[in-house]
Structures are given as C-alpha cells and as structure tokens.
Amino acid sequence: MISARGLRKSFGDFEAVKGIDVDVRKGEAFGFLGPNGAGKSSTMRMIASVSPVTSGELRILGMDPATEGPAIRSRLGVCPQEDTLDNELNVFDNLYVYGRYFGIDKATVRERADELLEFVQLTDKRKAKVDDLSGGMKRRLTIARSLVNRPDLLLLDEPTTGLDPQARHVLWDQLFRLKQAGVTLVITTHYMDEAEQLCDRLVVMDKGVIAAEGSPRELIEEHSTREVAELRFGIVEEGNVHEQIAGKVEDLGRLEILPDRILVYSADGEEVIAKVHERGLEPIAVLVRRSTLEDVFLKLTGRTLVD
C-alpha cells in the first residue's frame, strides 16, 4: 500500500525526514512512533499527498504522489492531528459536505453519512453544531468523515491525543473494527499503549530517521528484556543513593538509574529482587513488571524532553 525508499523532506536548511525506508502492507495497522519533532507528521503529510517529497521514492497504492496526487487522495481517508471540522455546520452536514468533495452523489453520501454516524455512535447528535461536541465526539466525527469515501488506506495522525480514557477506548474499539473490516491503518502516536493495542507493525522514528522497526513484541524482545524490576531506595540528604547502590547490582541486568528509582532490565524480575535482598540491600519499594514498548521507546529516543 505504501512503499518509501530513501524518503526525505526538507524545509529550507532543516531536514525533517532524513531518508527513510518504509513498507506498509494491505490490511495491516502500521504505526509511526516518535517524540515531537521526530518527522512523523512530515512523513504523514507526504503519504497523504499534500506535501511534496524532497527526494527519494514514494509510492502510495502503487501511484506517485508527485504526479497522481488527486487519484491517490480519492482513495485515502485522513484524520488530521488538529481538527478541521466546520464548526458552523452541524454534524451531519460536515459529513455530507466532505463526501461531496469526493464527487460522491448526493443520495449515496446522505445514506453513508447516516451509516457512519451510527458507526461512531453520534446518531443522536446528527443535528448538533460541531461547537457543542466534546473533544472525543469531535474526534469520532473526524474519523467518520475520513471514512466517507470508503478509503483503502486510513491515515490517523495522533488520533487520541487530548482525549479522556473512556473516549480513547471507544476510539480504539472503532479502529479495531475497521482493521477487522480490512482497512489498512497508518497511525502516528506517542502513546505506547495505543501503539501496542493497535499496531501490527511499527517504526520508531527519532530525529528524522528510523531507529527501529518490527512488531511491538519483536521490538520489546530486541531492544528490552522480558521483565523490568523497579527498585526504590528513598531519598537521602547528600549524594544520589541510587548511584551508590547501582555498583552493587550492576551484574543483575542492564541498569537505568533515575533520580527516584533504579530500573533493572532482566528476563526474571523476581530473581533480581531476591538477589538484591541477598546482598543486604533494603529497597523501600519494589515492582516487577513486563517490559513495554515505552521501555523500548525511551531506550531508543532517550529521556530528554523534546519540545
């Protein structure tokens, strides 16, 4: 569905995407993960055929966005990061007007708008003004709108950013149903749980390049361990107690020393805890958990804040 080779995007002297290779297959849910400024949105805009490719090769549905943009866009659904709904129109008219942009005849687009409102559970808001909807409802309406042309490929840029947990879960459920129905999804997100829930395969982007690629499980296996033991030793007045303790546990696995805790990456977290106690160390709190994509993400892209 998507094939990119050496794909680059520059804005003046700034290179946002520095030569990436990506393949998205039919029917899969593919994720772009990365911190702010990693180049995810620039990549998505090129895939959406609204932003010209600076260099490299990009094929969407077998077509070249430079010469076949309208044909590509007629088969894409786009759910942008910032809502582009028309606040002055009611919910139904937002779908209707958008469907007409695709040249779908009036009767079909009316029928389809009602089906989609049902799908995103907004039928009872059919006549409501968009301004009166909650953030979650607006996002569901945007998703409904992106489906009005029955796209082969649905692009979702940060689909659940800013939503409350209930709204996120409703949205995930709907995206999962779309995937079941055979729609190819391409998602950007910086929520790791979202990526784990939705994506079959993903790439982690950082500073314009791909830092890792695989399924969530593969990435965890490759870049982290099965479990993580988190050890907390309270806060002392002088010096960092964790730095001092680290020397005594460094053979137990890969360590990450944070101001408030030590993370020990290991296949068996319980064994780590037992050994810590054997060595006479008394953490005030311990936690053993499975490695998550977040561990992979932080390992690959670092803990430094990106604004």
Added chain:
Amino acid sequence: MAAIDRVDPPRGLSIAEGTLRQLDYWWAVVKRTWRGGVVSSFVAPLFYVVGMGVLLGGFVAGDPSRLEGATSYLDFVVPGLVAAHAMQIAVGETTYPVMGGIKWHRSYHAQLATPLGVRDVVNAHLAFVAFRVASACAVFLLVLAPFGVFASWWGPVLAWFVLLVLGMAFATVVFGISARMRSEEGFGLIFRLGVIPLTLFSGSFFPIANLGPVLEVVAWFTPLWHGVDLTRMLCLDTVDLPLALVHLAVLAALAGFGWLWAIRGLDGRMRS
C-alpha cells in the same frame, strides 16, 4: 469496507468539476451568512445615496461639464459608490476568510486532503466571492434605479458585468496577498492604506481631474478608477469606446494575473 467508489484522474479534476464539488459547502456558507448580507446590501446603498447623493449632493452644483456628463451630483456619485462597494465586498471576502481557511477554521486543509487541488479550492472560494459581488451589486443597482440615476436600462446591466470583473480583479489579487500573509495584522494595512484611499481618491466622489495634474496621473494607475470610470460611462451613457476597452482590458488582465498569483500563493502556503 466495500470497494472504493471512484478513482479520480491522476492529474486532477476539470475546473468545472473541481469547483462544483464544493458547491454544497459554499451553499452552506451562503445559507448561514445571507441574512446579514441582504440587510447590508439593501440598507447600505440607501444610506449612501441619501447621505452622499441627496444630502451632500444638495450642496454640489450639477454642472455637467464638471461632473463627467452627469446632470446632478447624485447621478455622478452613484456609479462611483457601487464600484467602491464591489471592491469593498471583494476585499472583505478575501482577507479574513482566506486566513481563516488556512489558520483558524482550516477548511482548506480539509478540502486539500481530498482529490481537490489548490486550484479547485481557490476557484470555489472566488466563485463564492463573485456571487457575493454580483448579488450585492445587483441589489445596489436595483435599489437605485427608481431614483432616475441611470440614463438607459442597458447601461446598468452592462455596468453590472463590469462590477463583477472589477470585484474579481480585487478578489484575486487580495486572495494572493492573504494566502502569503502570516498574521492578520497586515489586513489593517490593506484596509487603511489600500481600500480607504482608493475609495476616496479613485474618482468615486469627485472627478479625478480635481486631484491636480500629478495625482490625476497616479489615479489612472489605480484599478478602482478604471472600474469607476467604466461603470460611470455605462450608467450615464457617455461611453468613450477606446477608453472603455482600455478600462476593461486593465481589469481583466489584473483578474487574470491575480488568479495565478492566488493559486501560487495558496499552493506555496498549503503544500510546503
């Protein structure tokens, strides 16, 4: 999902198809704005004509030799007022609304995610502006017809077409400026240093000969003067054909240049 509906031609839609697909959107815009538009379209010309034409005009001696052939100040000022009105509507509809499409309500972003191209989006917006200018000027001319200010019935009909071209000359050029502007602060300059001086000094309220030899030449180069003078010739039935053709050519050329300038401007802004 079922099979896709249609695949649009790779290079894009025809001008007609690209514009027509946005008809429902712009019709929705018309439906939510027409009330304010109708009131101002009816009331504004009446205010102008009573204030400027009748009351102020009562102090102006109607010497046809000094009023470009008009027999009263009212007859003289009406074509100038309607031409300035056409310009003001065109500028009003291509400043804040264009920036809104880019920055605030972001309707252009939504439209450009579909098979529509930048050219289609510009065309549909300009078609809406043409509709606004055409309907407002038609109302203006119809409201004033009973005042006996037109020398013939066909004069104002032809003038109506000229007003449309004048409106589009301004709409396209200002669209191009708005598409390139990062902040709405620049609109203040467009109104204060563009629209107001043009309205006051392009022959709407007094013959440009009164400006003195230097400023008169400056006025020749203002697009509004070409529109005012041509509208006036048609309304007063004082057409000087070669000059009329020059006026029309200037306005049409400006509209043509503006159209390309607007498309390039929005393309640079939206497809970066």
